[in-house]
């Protein structure tokens with residue numbers, strides 16, 4: 001049996017039902033499983049999508065409110081993760097993002113540090129060592145807990161100015177999010193980090209100068225764009241950069257990563273804020289925008305064939321529930337909390353290596369699986 005035929009069989013098994021996988025009638029199963037592994041286990045790129053506070057009820061409410069559709073239905077590999085922190089059963093976004101970014105359980109409030117406040121090497125730092133390009137897009141400030149855990153090491157999430165200074169040194173190839181004031185009007189010191197980015201050969205800009213759609217891609221420089229002075233608006237209040245920014249980051253990293261791969265993290269930050277506010281419409285509108293970004297990532301990965309997409313949340317927010325009186329057009333919802341909850345969180349994966357994300361796992365396993373797939377294996 002030649003290699004092309006094996007690869008074809010492996011490919012067809014990957015996309016067919018479990019029934020077929022149970023009975024590989026022609027091929028020796030050991031040969032087959034190694035062929036499958038070769039075919040599936042080496043993504044060149046990873047797009048990691050985090051819907052902050054996006055539990056199953058949030059997804060469900062968004063889906064029904066969006067004509068009973070979600071882009072997540074494209075994903076055939078599903079898992080669940082356990083979100084607990086080292087010091088609390090109910091995690092915050094900092095401990096949870098550190099679990100994804102660095103692979104350790106830590107305390108609530110920790111940014112890229114372990115439970116003893118010691119820095120832990122992040123997947124972005126591993127990726128840089130392998131000549132990967134990295135990117136971050138968020139609908140919060142770029143120094144907020146979720147994106148921060150990928151480039152910063154700080155004992156406390158609200159040290160925003162210290163976290164902003166870490167971004168100058170992190171060599172993230174493309175970043176887009178809010179929080180300009182932490183860069184150019186600092187209480188902590190007199191540094192102007194926008195000037196420091198420019199001196200480091202970043203193409204650096206912000207909302208008061210340009211719109212995200214005004215840029216043409218120039219991969220000879222890193223790219224940074226700050227979308228607001230403090231927290232970005234809600235999507236329902238007119239925030240409109242997330243979709244063009246996600247496209248920009250994907251195009252930028254594609255053009256820059258002709259040989260080596262890239263890792264891009266995009267966060268739908270404010271699904272969580274709708275949960276804290278106990279406002280169902282806020283959750284739904286933020287989810288629906290994020291759902292479009294998930295579709296963009298899926299379409300990219302499907303066309304590219306070498307990109308793994310992983311979609312998950314850090315935790316659920318609000319103890320959100322869809323009640324008996326609901327119809328598909330009109331949800332009747334309730335909340336049990338204005339904070340996060342400990343319920344297990346869905347994980348969706350598509351592309352080479354997606355099978356790794358089936359079943360129940362710790363949130364830290366998401367780091368270890370991504371690391372195994374793009375850092376520990378050689379890229380062809």
Ligand code: MG
Pocket residue numbers: 052093140144145146147267269272
């Ligand atoms: Mg967040």
Ligand code: ZN
Pocket residue numbers: 053093272273276317340
């Ligand atoms: Zn939250």
